[in-house]
Amino acid sequence: MNKGIRFTDEFKQDAVAQVVERGYAVREVAERLGISTKSLYTWKAQFAKSPRVRSEVAEQAAEIKRLNRELARMTEERAILKKGANCPPLVRGQCRARTSRECLSEVRVY
Secondary structure: OOOOOOOHHHHHHHHHHHHHHHOOOHHHHHHHHHOHHHHHHHHHHHHHHHHHHHHHHHHHHHHHHHHHHHHHHHHHHHHHHHHOOOOOEOOOOOOOOOOOOOOOOOOOOO
């Protein structure tokens, strides 16, 4: 029906209230508002949860996102450190390798 249209939470809550509180049929409300019955059932399930539960779910999603970013950063740091482990031992702060290409841990700073 209405592809790409985003509805506000207030609109969704009003549509769900017509079904839950006023007792109208889902099909009737969906036709009147010009939305699909699937959307209305989805919103009904979404707003059936208490606001406290919804906020907890949002907080958990934010925490998961933060942890995934941190994991990606740590994985990258670990890979960098692993590359540096291939270098021969240091002697007086210098790599034993004859060239910088032989010593993978050497980093040039410009």
